[in-house]
Amino acid sequence: MNKLFNIVAYKLKNMKKGIFILTLVMVLIAILTKITEISITLKSNTSTTTTSIFSGFELVAAIFLFIGIMASFKENFNHLSVNGITRKLFFKSEIVFIAAASLMLFILMLLLYVFYDFLEINTKFMLYSIYTSASPASFSVLFISLLLMASCVGLLFTVLSYRYGTPVILFLSLSPVLIFTIGPILVYRFHLSDIFIRFFSYYFGYVNNSARPLLASLNFIITSIVSCGISWIVIRRMPVKM
Amino acid sequence: MNKDHIIPLAENPSFSIQIKNISKKYGNVNALNDVSISIEDKKIYGLLGRNGAGKTTLLNILTNKIYPTSGEILINSKSIWENQDMQSQICYMTEKNLYPREMKVLDIFKSAQITYVNFDMDMALSLASYFKLNIKKKNKSLSKGFESILKIIVCLASNAPVVIMDEPVLGLDAAVRDEFYKMLLENYVQNPRTFIISTHLIEEISSLIEEAIILHKGRILVKKPVEKLLEEGYSATGKAENVDRYCEGRNVIHSETIGKFKNNTVLEPYEERDMEYALRLDIEIMPISLQKLFIHMTGGKSNE
Numbered sequence: 001m002n003k004l005f006n007i008v009a010y011k012l013k014n015m016k017k018g019i020f021i022l023t024l025v026m027v028l029i030a031i032l033t034k035i036t037e038i039s040i041t042l043k044s045n046t047s048t049t050t051t052s053i054f055s056g057f058e059l060v061a062a063i064f065l066f067i068g069i070m071a072s073f074k075e076n077f078n079h080l081s082v083n084g085i086t087r088k089l090f091f092k093s094e095i096v097f098i099a100a101a102s103l104m105l106f107i108l109m110l111l112l113y114v115f116y117d118f119l120e121i122n123t124k125f126m127l128y129s130i131y132t133s134a135s136p137a138s139f140s141v142l143f144i145s146l147l148l149m150a151s152c153v154g155l156l157f158t159v160l161s162y163r164y165g166t167p168v169i170l171f172l173s174l175s176p177v178l179i180f181t182i183g184p185i186l187v188y189r190f191h192l193s194d195i196f197i198r199f200f201s202y203y204f205g206y207v208n209n210s211a212r213p214l215l216a217s218l219n220f221i222i223t224s225i226v227s228c229g230i231s232w233i234v235i236r237r238m239p240v241k242m
Numbered sequence: 243m244n245k246d247h248i249i250p251l252a253e254n255p256s257f258s259i260q261i262k263n264i265s266k267k268y269g270n271v272n273a274l275n276d277v278s279i280s281i282e283d284k285k286i287y288g289l290l291g292r293n294g295a296g297k298t299t300l301l302n303i304l305t306n307k308i309y310p311t312s313g314e315i316l317i318n319s320k321s322i323w324e325n326q327d328m329q330s331q332i333c334y335m336t337e338k339n340l341y342p343r344e345m346k347v348l349d350i351f352k353s354a355q356i357t358y359v360n361f362d363m364d365m366a367l368s369l370a371s372y373f374k375l376n377i378k379k380k381n382k383s384l385s386k387g388f389e390s391i392l393k394i395i396v397c398l399a400s401n402a403p404v405v406i407m408d409e410p411v412l413g414l415d416a417a418v419r420d421e422f423y424k425m426l427l428e429n430y431v432q433n434p435r436t437f438i439i440s441t442h443l444i445e446e447i448s449s450l451i452e453e454a455i456i457l458h459k460g461r462i463l464v465k466k467p468v469e470k471l472l473e474e475g476y477s478a479t480g481k482a483e484n485v486d487r488y489c490e491g492r493n494v495i496h497s498e499t500i501g502k503f504k505n506n507t508v509l510e511p512y513e514e515r516d517m518e519y520a521l522r523l524d525i526e527i528m529p530i531s532l533q534k535l536f537i538h539m540t541g542g543k544s545n546e
Contacts, residue, residue: 006356078340084329240307
């Protein structure tokens with residue numbers, strides 16, 4: 001157990017620099033936004049004030065975790081395996097690390113929200129705009145499950161790339177292009193639009209014209225568990241690339 | 243090296259390793275073919291073999307870096323696959339530097355403490371200062387030689403009961419290599435444990451290793467104490483016809499003819515009567531080095 005927490009602490013420590021840069025960028029954006037707002041207001045001769053709207057804390061955190069997990073995997077896996085850490089312990093530590101990092105990012109985004117609010121920048125959580133009826137508790141669950149999903153999918157992508165190399169990397173890089181070009185053609189050709197819409201509506205918690213954040217959270221968590229399950233199958237007998 | 247830094251492992255249980263019928267295939271290539279050996283506790287082993295013999299593959303399987311196609315490896319009768327307790331007892335110095343490029347030397351030492359509970363930080367720091375390895379430097383800025391020194395320090399300071407080193411002296415100059423051999427021996431005497439050293443510099447390491455394991459084309463050719471191996475191998479030089487007469491019925495592993503003279507390398511126990519017979523035939527019997535013996539046993543230059 002001690003070893004597990006030491007590994008998680010090591011991984012979180014490695015992430016420290018990235019989190020610091022992210023915070024710095026977000027703070028700078030807030031300050032620059034405020035300065036721009038004030039200068040525009042001062043320059044204009046009218047009595048109206050200029051305001052900006054900042055949204056997308058959730059996406060910033062999700063993308064940060066997705067990329068962070070992908071970028072750190074290879075180095076962590078090689079390093080820890082050369083130090084005699086088994087795949088099983090490495091995978092357990094990766095899960096605990098993902099949970100801890102998601103929680104940290106959630107708290108960081110809340111703090112940044114407070115900071116933006118303090119600077120009187122009109123700030124919105126994107127998830128609140130979609131799930132208007134969400135209580136603070138269900139919003140928190142939704143936000144954290146979104147971050148977990150981003151991390152777990154990032155883990156799956158990086159594990160597949162590490163094990164199967166160039167073909168998978170190529171496929172994963174081209175997949176967004178394929179989805180947005182071939183996807184609509186397939187949907188149109190096979191009259192899948194109804195199924196497609198119904199599936200994604202349910203996935204994102206839209207049932208009977210109401211957005212249900214806890215249903216979406218559950219679907220995000222299921223996606224996370226499935227991604228982790230596949231990752232474990234791939235990692236289990238994965239050779240360390242020398 | 244400060245001797246106070248060595249943690250005696252007398253209280254540690256012994257570690258015997260059984261490698262049973264290990265085979266590894268890469269496509270159609272048999273990197274290892276039914277390899278079975280046992281590694282006894284607290285000995286220095288030299289794993290020798292020509293390029294592509296399967297040394298690194300065997301070490302990678304032993305340390306769970308890759309999986310074998312068939313066979314199993316046991317430590318104290320327990321399988322090593324995904325066995326964290328067993329893997330924590332083995333410190334492996336890979337040929338390639340797998341430490342994070344951006345990590346500082348000191349942080350690499352600290353990260354080794356996660357696995358190796360007996361890791362001696364004081365010893366690591368004193369070795370780093372002895373070898374003039376700057377602990378504040380990042381891994382990526384180390385030269386090939388200093389990368390080897392870093393990996394050697396981690397292995398020696400780990401105090402792991404089994405230390406495996408794959409080409410430990412890569413990039414080290416002759417003086418540092420000499421220091422390393424002395425240090426390894428000193429460390430072993432103070433704190434006996436199992437060392438498995440894979441190297442191509444056989445001449446340099448021959449005085450250090452107790453037992454030689456020679457791998458050839460994925461199979462174990464020899465596993466014998468070096469002393470015994472050297473006792474059995476010798477060269478017989480003299481007139482070609484006399485050498486031929488002497489070598490009749492003996493295990494000749496190499497033969498070389500220069501004009502009327504011939505030099506045969508024989509591999510079998512040497513007895514008193516052999517000496518008398520050689521004297522009568524005017525043949526000079528000379529001991530042979532481990533490196534020469536290895537070259538002749540593995541087929542000379544052609545590696546056939």
